[in-house]
Amino acid sequence: xxxxxxxxxxxxxxxxxxxxxxxxxxxxxxxxxxxxxxxxxxxxxxxxxxxxxxxxxxxxxxxxxxxxxxxxxxxxxxxxxxxxxxxxxxxxxxxxxxxxxxxxxxxxxxxxxxxxxxxxxxxxxxxxxxxxxxxxxxxxxxxxxxxxxxxxxxxxxxxxxxxxxxxxxxxxxxxxxxxxxxxxxxxxxxxxxxxxxxxxxxxxxxxxxxxxxxxxx
Amino acid sequence: xxxxxxxxxxxxxxxxxxxxxxxxxxxxxxxxxxxxxxxxxxxxxxxxxxxxxxxxxxxxxxxxxxxxxxxxxxxxxxxxxxxxxxxxxxxxxxxxxxxxxxxxxxxxxxxxxxxxxxxxxxxxxxxxxxxxxxxxxxxxxxxxxxxxxxxxxxxxxxxxxxxxxxxxxxxxxxxxxxxxxxxxxxxxxxxxxxxxxxxxxxxxxxxxxxxxxxxxx
Numbered sequence: 041x042x043x044x045x046x047x048x049x050x051x052x053x054x055x056x057x058x059x060x061x062x063x064x065x066x067x068x069x070x071x072x073x074x075x076x077x078x079x080x081x082x083x084x085x086x087x088x089x090x091x092x093x094x095x096x097x098x099x100x101x102x103x104x105x106x107x108x109x110x111x112x113x114x115x116x117x118x119x120x121x122x123x124x125x126x127x128x129x130x131x132x133x134x135x136x137x138x139x140x141x142x143x144x145x146x147x148x149x150x151x152x153x154x155x156x157x158x159x160x161x162x163x164x165x166x167x168x169x170x171x172x173x174x175x176x177x178x179x180x181x182x183x184x185x186x187x188x189x190x191x192x193x194x195x196x197x198x199x200x201x202x203x204x205x206x207x208x209x210x211x212x213x214x215x216x217x218x219x220x221x222x223x224x225x226x227x228x229x230x231x232x233x234x235x236x237x238x239x240x241x242x243x244x245x246x247x248x249x250x251x252x253x254x255x256x257x
Numbered sequence: 258x259x260x261x262x263x264x265x266x267x268x269x270x271x272x273x274x275x276x277x278x279x280x281x282x283x284x285x286x287x288x289x290x291x292x293x294x295x296x297x298x299x300x301x302x303x304x305x306x307x308x309x310x311x312x313x314x315x316x317x318x319x320x321x322x323x324x325x326x327x328x329x330x331x332x333x334x335x336x337x338x339x340x341x342x343x344x345x346x347x348x349x350x351x352x353x354x355x356x357x358x359x360x361x362x363x364x365x366x367x368x369x370x371x372x373x374x375x376x377x378x379x380x381x382x383x384x385x386x387x388x389x390x391x392x393x394x395x396x397x398x399x400x401x402x403x404x405x406x407x408x409x410x411x412x413x414x415x416x417x418x419x420x421x422x423x424x425x426x427x428x429x430x431x432x433x434x435x436x437x438x439x440x441x442x443x444x445x446x447x448x449x450x451x452x453x454x455x456x457x458x459x460x461x462x463x464x465x466x467x468x469x470x471x472x473x474x
Contacts, residue, residue: 093362093404106351110365113358120350133337134323141330144364145310148327152369165393166383176382187310 043068046090047097048075049253052151052214053111054097058253059210060115062244064122072255073098075156095157112147115207128207135201142191142200142208146215150184153177154218178222181215185229188212192231198238205239213239217250260285263307264314265292266470269368269431270328271314275470276427277332279461281339289472290315292373312374329357329364332424345424352418359408359417359425363432367401370394371435395439398432402446405429409448415455422456430456434467 045061045068047054061068073096074081081087082094091098091109099114100107104121108114119128129136152158154177162168162176195201200208216236219226226233239245250256262278262285264271278285290313291298298304299311308315308326316331317324321338325331336345346353369375371394379385379393412418417425433453436443443450456462467473 091404092407093366093401095366104351106354108354108358110358110361112365113354113361116357117350117354120353133334134321136337137323137325137330137334140333141325141327144327144330147361148329148365148369149310149312152365153375158370161393161396162383165389165396166379166385168383172382176378179378179382184310187308190309 041067041069042102044071044100044102045069045097046071046073046087046100047253048073049250049256051075051096051156052218053095053147055214055217055248055250056111056147056210057097057099057114058248059213059245060118060128060207062247063128063205063210063242064118064125066118066122070253072253074255112143112207112211115210119207126204128205128210130201130203130206135203138195139201139206139208142188143206143211145184145188145191146211150181150215151218153180154222174222177218178224181219181222181224182228184215185219185224185232189229189231192235196231196235199235205242209235209239212236213245258284258286259319261288261317261319262286262314263288263290263304263317264470265290266467266473268292268313268373269435270312270364272431272434272465272467273328273364273427274314274316274331275465276430276462277335277345277424279464280345280422280427280459281335281342283335283339287470289470291472329360329424329428332427336424343421345422345427347418347420347423352420355412356418356423356425359405360423360428362401362405362408363428367398367432368435370397371439391439394435395441398436398439398441399445401432402436402441402449406446406448409452413448413452416452422459426452426456429453430462 043066045057073087088094090107093109097111098109108117115128129139159173162173199205200212213236260283262274290304305311307324310326314328315326325334332345346356376390379390416422417429430453
Protein backbone atom coordinates (compact mmCIF):
# COMPACT_ATOMS: atom_id res chain seq x y z
CA UNK A 41 0.00 0.00 0.00
CA UNK A 42 1.40 3.43 -0.88
CA UNK A 43 0.26 5.04 2.38
CA UNK A 44 1.64 3.93 5.74
CA UNK A 45 1.13 5.18 9.26
CA UNK A 46 3.70 4.25 11.88
CA UNK A 47 2.10 4.59 15.29
CA UNK A 48 1.39 3.20 18.71
CA UNK A 49 -2.08 2.17 19.80
CA UNK A 50 -2.18 4.38 22.90
CA UNK A 51 -0.33 7.41 21.52
CA UNK A 52 -2.93 10.16 21.21
CA UNK A 53 -1.05 11.78 18.33
CA UNK A 54 -1.20 8.46 16.41
CA UNK A 55 -4.88 8.19 17.33
CA UNK A 56 -5.55 11.63 15.79
CA UNK A 57 -3.88 10.61 12.53
CA UNK A 58 -5.93 7.40 12.37
CA UNK A 59 -9.19 9.31 12.81
CA UNK A 60 -8.25 11.71 10.01
CA UNK A 61 -7.29 8.90 7.62
CA UNK A 62 -10.64 7.26 8.31
CA UNK A 63 -12.64 10.49 7.91
CA UNK A 64 -10.95 11.15 4.57
CA UNK A 65 -11.59 7.57 3.48
CA UNK A 66 -7.91 6.91 2.80
CA UNK A 67 -6.74 3.30 2.83
CA UNK A 68 -3.49 2.84 4.70
CA UNK A 69 -1.23 0.30 6.27
CA UNK A 70 -0.84 0.70 10.03
CA UNK A 71 2.67 -0.18 11.21
CA UNK A 72 2.97 -0.51 15.00
CA UNK A 73 5.99 1.00 16.75
CA UNK A 74 6.13 -0.28 20.31
CA UNK A 75 7.13 2.66 22.53
CA UNK A 76 7.64 0.49 25.60
CA UNK A 77 9.26 -2.87 24.83
CA UNK A 78 13.05 -3.18 24.69
CA UNK A 79 13.54 0.49 25.55
CA UNK A 80 11.24 1.55 22.71
CA UNK A 81 11.28 0.66 19.01
CA UNK A 82 11.15 4.38 18.18
CA UNK A 83 14.87 4.47 18.98
CA UNK A 84 15.81 1.75 16.47
CA UNK A 85 18.15 2.91 13.70
CA UNK A 86 15.59 1.89 11.09
CA UNK A 87 12.77 3.95 12.60
CA UNK A 88 14.91 6.95 13.54
CA UNK A 89 15.94 7.29 9.90
CA UNK A 90 12.25 7.84 9.13
CA UNK A 91 11.77 10.05 12.16
CA UNK A 92 14.90 11.62 13.70
CA UNK A 93 12.82 12.87 16.64
CA UNK A 94 12.20 9.25 17.73
CA UNK A 95 8.48 9.95 18.15
CA UNK A 96 5.24 8.65 16.66
CA UNK A 97 3.39 8.98 14.39
CA UNK A 98 5.24 8.99 11.09
CA UNK A 99 3.27 9.10 7.87
CA UNK A 100 4.60 7.91 4.52
CA UNK A 101 2.97 8.65 1.16
CA UNK A 102 5.08 6.92 -1.47
CA UNK A 103 3.14 8.41 -4.39
CA UNK A 104 3.99 11.95 -3.30
CA UNK A 105 7.44 10.92 -2.03
CA UNK A 106 6.84 12.40 1.40
CA UNK A 107 7.72 11.20 4.89
CA UNK A 108 6.00 13.35 7.46
CA UNK A 109 5.94 13.58 11.23
CA UNK A 110 3.67 15.69 13.46
CA UNK A 111 0.03 14.69 13.60
CA UNK A 112 -1.39 18.16 12.85
CA UNK A 113 0.82 18.54 9.78
CA UNK A 114 -0.17 15.05 8.64
CA UNK A 115 -3.87 15.82 9.05
CA UNK A 116 -3.72 19.13 7.17
CA UNK A 117 -1.72 17.39 4.44
CA UNK A 118 -4.43 14.75 4.10
CA UNK A 119 -7.06 17.46 4.06
CA UNK A 120 -5.32 19.33 1.26
CA UNK A 121 -4.42 16.26 -0.77
CA UNK A 122 -7.95 14.84 -0.71
CA UNK A 123 -9.79 18.12 -1.09
CA UNK A 124 -12.91 16.65 -2.57
CA UNK A 125 -13.68 14.68 0.58
CA UNK A 126 -15.04 16.05 3.84
CA UNK A 127 -13.01 19.14 4.86
CA UNK A 128 -11.33 18.83 8.25
CA UNK A 129 -10.23 22.47 8.22
CA UNK A 130 -13.07 24.65 6.91
CA UNK A 131 -12.50 26.99 3.99
CA UNK A 132 -13.52 30.27 5.55
CA UNK A 133 -10.61 32.41 6.79
CA UNK A 134 -11.72 32.99 10.37
CA UNK A 135 -13.30 29.54 10.84
CA UNK A 136 -10.04 27.88 9.74
CA UNK A 137 -8.12 29.90 12.27
CA UNK A 138 -10.49 29.09 15.13
CA UNK A 139 -10.42 25.37 14.34
CA UNK A 140 -6.62 25.33 14.26
CA UNK A 141 -6.37 27.27 17.51
CA UNK A 142 -8.62 24.83 19.36
CA UNK A 143 -6.67 21.87 17.96
CA UNK A 144 -3.44 23.52 19.14
CA UNK A 145 -4.91 24.15 22.60
CA UNK A 146 -4.71 20.38 22.87
CA UNK A 147 -1.72 19.52 20.70
CA UNK A 148 0.55 22.27 22.08
CA UNK A 149 -0.75 23.06 25.56
CA UNK A 150 -2.05 19.76 26.96
CA UNK A 151 -0.74 16.64 25.28
CA UNK A 152 3.04 17.34 25.23
CA UNK A 153 3.24 17.88 29.00
CA UNK A 154 1.66 14.52 29.83
CA UNK A 155 3.43 12.53 27.14
CA UNK A 156 4.88 9.11 28.03
CA UNK A 157 8.48 10.33 27.59
CA UNK A 158 7.82 13.35 29.82
CA UNK A 159 6.23 11.23 32.54
CA UNK A 160 9.22 8.88 32.41
CA UNK A 161 11.58 11.84 32.64
CA UNK A 162 9.77 13.13 35.74
CA UNK A 163 10.56 9.82 37.40
CA UNK A 164 14.19 10.07 36.34
CA UNK A 165 14.81 13.75 37.11
CA UNK A 166 12.69 14.18 40.23
CA UNK A 167 12.16 10.65 41.55
CA UNK A 168 8.44 11.11 40.96
CA UNK A 169 6.29 8.07 41.75
CA UNK A 170 3.72 6.56 39.40
CA UNK A 171 1.03 8.26 41.47
CA UNK A 172 2.81 11.63 41.22
CA UNK A 173 3.10 11.45 37.44
CA UNK A 174 -0.54 10.42 37.08
CA UNK A 175 -1.53 13.50 39.11
CA UNK A 176 0.78 15.64 36.98
CA UNK A 177 -0.84 14.39 33.75
CA UNK A 178 -4.35 14.88 35.15
CA UNK A 179 -3.49 18.41 36.33
CA UNK A 180 -2.55 19.64 32.84
CA UNK A 181 -5.48 17.96 31.16
CA UNK A 182 -7.92 19.54 33.63
CA UNK A 183 -6.30 22.96 33.29
CA UNK A 184 -6.50 22.77 29.50
CA UNK A 185 -10.06 21.45 29.53
CA UNK A 186 -11.12 24.33 31.82
CA UNK A 187 -10.20 26.78 29.07
CA UNK A 188 -11.61 24.67 26.25
CA UNK A 189 -14.95 24.11 27.99
CA UNK A 190 -15.30 27.91 28.29
CA UNK A 191 -14.47 28.44 24.62
CA UNK A 192 -16.97 25.79 23.57
CA UNK A 193 -19.78 27.65 25.36
CA UNK A 194 -19.71 30.26 22.62
CA UNK A 195 -19.47 28.02 19.57
CA UNK A 196 -20.16 24.33 20.08
CA UNK A 197 -22.99 22.44 18.50
CA UNK A 198 -23.03 18.73 17.92
CA UNK A 199 -19.26 19.03 17.44
CA UNK A 200 -16.64 21.59 18.55
CA UNK A 201 -17.69 23.85 15.74
CA UNK A 202 -21.29 23.85 14.83
CA UNK A 203 -20.70 23.16 11.15
CA UNK A 204 -19.14 19.70 11.06
CA UNK A 205 -16.43 17.38 12.38
CA UNK A 206 -13.11 19.22 12.14
CA UNK A 207 -9.47 19.00 13.14
CA UNK A 208 -10.53 20.26 16.59
CA UNK A 209 -12.73 17.21 17.22
CA UNK A 210 -9.95 14.95 15.94
CA UNK A 211 -7.70 16.32 18.68
CA UNK A 212 -10.38 16.46 21.37
CA UNK A 213 -11.48 12.81 21.32
CA UNK A 214 -8.03 11.26 21.94
CA UNK A 215 -7.43 13.79 24.71
CA UNK A 216 -10.70 12.74 26.38
CA UNK A 217 -9.52 9.13 26.12
CA UNK A 218 -6.34 10.15 27.94
CA UNK A 219 -8.28 12.15 30.52
CA UNK A 220 -10.23 9.02 31.39
CA UNK A 221 -7.00 7.02 31.71
CA UNK A 222 -5.76 9.56 34.24
CA UNK A 223 -9.08 9.77 36.12
CA UNK A 224 -9.86 13.39 35.28
CA UNK A 225 -13.35 14.22 36.58
CA UNK A 226 -15.16 14.60 33.25
CA UNK A 227 -18.42 15.70 34.93
CA UNK A 228 -16.82 19.17 35.06
CA UNK A 229 -16.81 19.23 31.25
CA UNK A 230 -20.33 18.63 29.95
CA UNK A 231 -19.73 20.14 26.50
CA UNK A 232 -16.45 18.31 25.92
CA UNK A 233 -18.10 15.07 27.08
CA UNK A 234 -21.10 15.53 24.80
CA UNK A 235 -18.95 16.29 21.75
CA UNK A 236 -16.68 13.28 22.39
CA UNK A 237 -19.78 11.07 22.65
CA UNK A 238 -21.18 12.43 19.37
CA UNK A 239 -17.85 11.87 17.60
CA UNK A 240 -17.49 8.35 18.95
CA UNK A 241 -20.78 7.40 17.30
CA UNK A 242 -19.08 7.85 13.91
CA UNK A 243 -17.31 4.80 12.50
CA UNK A 244 -14.19 6.84 11.62
CA UNK A 245 -13.68 7.50 15.31
CA UNK A 246 -14.70 4.02 16.43
CA UNK A 247 -12.22 2.30 14.10
CA UNK A 248 -9.41 4.58 15.26
CA UNK A 249 -9.79 3.78 18.97
CA UNK A 250 -6.68 2.47 20.71
CA UNK A 251 -8.36 -0.78 21.73
CA UNK A 252 -9.26 -1.49 18.12
CA UNK A 253 -5.65 -1.46 16.89
CA UNK A 254 -3.72 -4.62 16.19
CA UNK A 255 -0.97 -3.63 18.65
CA UNK A 256 -3.38 -3.02 21.56
CA UNK A 257 -2.66 -5.04 24.67
CA UNK B 258 -5.45 50.37 15.60
CA UNK B 259 -7.64 47.47 14.45
CA UNK B 260 -4.97 44.81 15.10
CA UNK B 261 -3.66 44.11 18.59
CA UNK B 262 -1.24 41.53 19.93
CA UNK B 263 -1.32 40.79 23.65
CA UNK B 264 2.01 39.25 24.61
CA UNK B 265 4.97 39.10 26.93
CA UNK B 266 8.45 40.14 25.85
CA UNK B 267 10.13 36.85 26.76
CA UNK B 268 7.33 34.46 25.74
CA UNK B 269 8.61 32.62 22.68
CA UNK B 270 5.08 32.12 21.37
CA UNK B 271 4.53 35.91 21.51
CA UNK B 272 7.93 36.39 19.85
CA UNK B 273 6.84 34.13 16.94
CA UNK B 274 3.68 36.18 16.41
CA UNK B 275 5.66 39.44 16.41
CA UNK B 276 8.05 38.11 13.75
CA UNK B 277 5.14 37.07 11.54
CA UNK B 278 3.37 40.42 11.88
CA UNK B 279 6.60 42.15 10.88
CA UNK B 280 7.29 39.82 7.94
CA UNK B 281 3.76 40.39 6.64
CA UNK B 282 4.16 44.14 7.10
CA UNK B 283 1.08 44.39 9.32
CA UNK B 284 0.84 47.37 11.66
CA UNK B 285 -0.30 46.39 15.12
CA UNK B 286 -0.56 47.56 18.67
CA UNK B 287 1.51 45.49 21.12
CA UNK B 288 -0.23 45.15 24.50
CA UNK B 289 2.04 43.73 27.22
CA UNK B 290 0.64 41.12 29.60
CA UNK B 291 3.04 40.65 32.50
CA UNK B 292 3.21 36.93 33.26
CA UNK B 293 5.17 37.40 36.47
CA UNK B 294 4.05 40.43 38.48
CA UNK B 295 1.18 40.11 40.98
CA UNK B 296 0.74 36.40 40.21
CA UNK B 297 0.45 37.11 36.49
CA UNK B 298 -1.79 39.52 34.58
CA UNK B 299 -2.87 36.62 32.34
CA UNK B 300 -5.16 35.55 35.19
CA UNK B 301 -7.01 38.89 35.39
CA UNK B 302 -10.73 38.67 34.64
CA UNK B 303 -10.30 41.16 31.81
CA UNK B 304 -7.59 39.14 30.05
CA UNK B 305 -9.11 35.73 30.68
CA UNK B 306 -12.27 36.86 28.91
CA UNK B 307 -10.10 37.33 25.82
CA UNK B 308 -8.17 34.13 26.45
CA UNK B 309 -9.79 31.52 28.75
CA UNK B 310 -6.56 29.49 28.71
CA UNK B 311 -4.78 32.34 30.58
CA UNK B 312 -1.85 32.17 28.17
CA UNK B 313 -0.15 34.53 25.72
CA UNK B 314 -0.29 35.55 22.95
CA UNK B 315 -3.79 36.68 22.05
CA UNK B 316 -4.40 38.32 18.72
CA UNK B 317 -7.34 40.61 17.97
CA UNK B 318 -8.40 41.70 14.49
CA UNK B 319 -11.36 44.03 14.94
CA UNK B 320 -12.05 44.33 11.20
CA UNK B 321 -12.59 40.58 10.88
CA UNK B 322 -14.18 40.35 14.34
CA UNK B 323 -11.78 37.63 15.48
CA UNK B 324 -10.01 37.00 18.77
CA UNK B 325 -7.44 34.28 18.35
CA UNK B 326 -5.02 32.44 20.59
CA UNK B 327 -2.25 29.97 19.62
CA UNK B 328 0.74 31.42 17.81
CA UNK B 329 0.73 28.95 14.91
CA UNK B 330 -2.96 29.57 14.22
CA UNK B 331 -2.36 33.33 14.40
CA UNK B 332 0.55 33.10 11.95
CA UNK B 333 -1.34 30.97 9.40
CA UNK B 334 -4.29 33.36 9.73
CA UNK B 335 -2.02 36.32 8.93
CA UNK B 336 -0.54 34.38 6.03
CA UNK B 337 -3.96 33.66 4.57
CA UNK B 338 -5.42 37.11 5.22
CA UNK B 339 -2.50 38.93 3.61
CA UNK B 340 -1.92 36.51 0.76
CA UNK B 341 -0.29 39.01 -1.53
CA UNK B 342 2.63 39.49 0.83
CA UNK B 343 5.53 37.11 1.39
CA UNK B 344 4.13 33.60 2.00
CA UNK B 345 5.10 32.08 5.34
CA UNK B 346 3.62 28.69 4.44
CA UNK B 347 4.54 27.81 0.84
CA UNK B 348 1.83 26.96 -1.67
CA UNK B 349 3.02 23.53 -2.77
CA UNK B 350 1.27 20.61 -1.04
CA UNK B 351 4.31 18.73 0.26
CA UNK B 352 6.36 21.83 1.03
CA UNK B 353 3.51 23.21 3.15
CA UNK B 354 3.36 20.00 5.10
CA UNK B 355 7.10 19.87 5.75
CA UNK B 356 7.19 23.48 6.91
CA UNK B 357 4.30 22.91 9.31
CA UNK B 358 5.86 19.72 10.67
CA UNK B 359 9.15 21.45 11.48
CA UNK B 360 7.30 24.33 13.13
CA UNK B 361 5.36 21.81 15.22
CA UNK B 362 8.57 19.99 16.18
CA UNK B 363 9.25 23.17 18.14
CA UNK B 364 5.75 24.36 19.06
CA UNK B 365 4.47 20.94 20.17
CA UNK B 366 7.55 18.94 21.20
CA UNK B 367 9.98 21.46 22.68
CA UNK B 368 8.46 24.73 23.83
CA UNK B 369 5.50 23.46 25.90
CA UNK B 370 7.66 21.32 28.19
CA UNK B 371 9.95 24.19 29.16
CA UNK B 372 7.24 26.81 29.47
CA UNK B 373 7.31 29.20 32.46
CA UNK B 374 4.14 27.70 33.95
CA UNK B 375 5.54 24.16 33.62
CA UNK B 376 8.84 25.13 35.25
CA UNK B 377 6.93 26.75 38.11
CA UNK B 378 4.78 23.62 38.48
CA UNK B 379 7.91 21.43 38.71
CA UNK B 380 8.96 23.50 41.70
CA UNK B 381 5.51 23.10 43.25
CA UNK B 382 4.91 19.41 42.51
CA UNK B 383 8.43 18.02 42.94
CA UNK B 384 10.28 20.65 44.98
CA UNK B 385 12.59 21.18 42.03
CA UNK B 386 15.24 23.87 42.48
CA UNK B 387 15.92 26.69 40.01
CA UNK B 388 18.97 24.74 38.85
CA UNK B 389 16.90 21.56 38.37
CA UNK B 390 14.30 23.31 36.23
CA UNK B 391 16.96 25.03 34.14
CA UNK B 392 18.48 21.59 33.44
CA UNK B 393 15.02 20.23 32.63
CA UNK B 394 14.36 23.02 30.11
CA UNK B 395 17.81 22.58 28.53
CA UNK B 396 17.31 18.80 28.27
CA UNK B 397 14.16 19.07 26.14
CA UNK B 398 15.55 21.80 23.93
CA UNK B 399 18.70 19.74 23.23
CA UNK B 400 16.67 16.60 22.56
CA UNK B 401 14.43 18.45 20.12
CA UNK B 402 17.34 20.23 18.44
CA UNK B 403 19.12 16.86 17.94
CA UNK B 404 16.24 15.75 15.71
CA UNK B 405 15.83 19.09 13.95
CA UNK B 406 19.55 19.40 13.16
CA UNK B 407 19.35 15.97 11.46
CA UNK B 408 16.29 16.96 9.44
CA UNK B 409 17.94 20.20 8.33
CA UNK B 410 20.87 18.25 6.85
CA UNK B 411 18.61 17.13 4.02
CA UNK B 412 16.86 20.40 3.24
CA UNK B 413 18.32 23.56 4.75
CA UNK B 414 19.75 26.40 2.76
CA UNK B 415 20.04 29.95 3.97
CA UNK B 416 16.86 29.24 5.99
CA UNK B 417 15.18 26.04 7.24
CA UNK B 418 13.78 25.45 3.78
CA UNK B 419 15.89 26.47 0.90
CA UNK B 420 13.25 28.61 -0.73
CA UNK B 421 12.59 31.41 1.73
CA UNK B 422 11.80 32.42 5.30
CA UNK B 423 8.86 30.33 6.50
CA UNK B 424 6.80 29.46 9.55
CA UNK B 425 9.59 27.03 10.49
CA UNK B 426 12.17 29.82 10.81
CA UNK B 427 9.66 31.90 12.76
CA UNK B 428 9.50 29.10 15.35
CA UNK B 429 13.21 28.27 15.28
CA UNK B 430 14.62 31.69 16.13
CA UNK B 431 12.69 32.20 19.41
CA UNK B 432 13.60 28.64 20.43
CA UNK B 433 17.29 29.40 19.85
CA UNK B 434 16.86 32.51 22.02
CA UNK B 435 15.47 30.26 24.75
CA UNK B 436 18.24 27.70 24.26
CA UNK B 437 20.79 30.42 24.92
CA UNK B 438 18.92 31.49 28.07
CA UNK B 439 19.18 27.92 29.36
CA UNK B 440 22.83 27.49 28.32
CA UNK B 441 22.26 24.80 25.71
CA UNK B 442 25.57 24.10 23.93
CA UNK B 443 24.72 25.53 20.50
CA UNK B 444 28.04 24.39 19.00
CA UNK B 445 26.33 20.99 18.59
CA UNK B 446 23.86 22.61 16.16
CA UNK B 447 25.77 24.32 13.35
CA UNK B 448 22.84 24.37 10.90
CA UNK B 449 20.34 25.68 13.43
CA UNK B 450 22.86 28.32 14.52
CA UNK B 451 23.57 29.43 10.96
CA UNK B 452 19.88 29.73 10.09
CA UNK B 453 19.10 31.71 13.25
CA UNK B 454 21.95 34.08 12.41
CA UNK B 455 20.68 34.55 8.86
CA UNK B 456 17.16 35.25 10.11
CA UNK B 457 18.36 37.70 12.73
CA UNK B 458 19.92 39.82 9.99
CA UNK B 459 16.40 40.63 8.75
CA UNK B 460 14.70 43.63 10.32
CA UNK B 461 11.44 41.68 10.89
CA UNK B 462 13.33 39.39 13.27
CA UNK B 463 15.39 42.17 14.83
CA UNK B 464 12.35 44.27 15.70
CA UNK B 465 10.60 41.25 17.23
CA UNK B 466 13.39 40.41 19.68
CA UNK B 467 12.40 40.26 23.34
CA UNK B 468 14.88 42.96 24.33
CA UNK B 469 13.37 45.34 21.79
CA UNK B 470 9.87 45.22 23.31
CA UNK B 471 8.50 47.99 25.50
CA UNK B 472 7.86 45.55 28.37
CA UNK B 473 11.43 44.15 28.39
CA UNK B 474 13.25 44.44 31.71
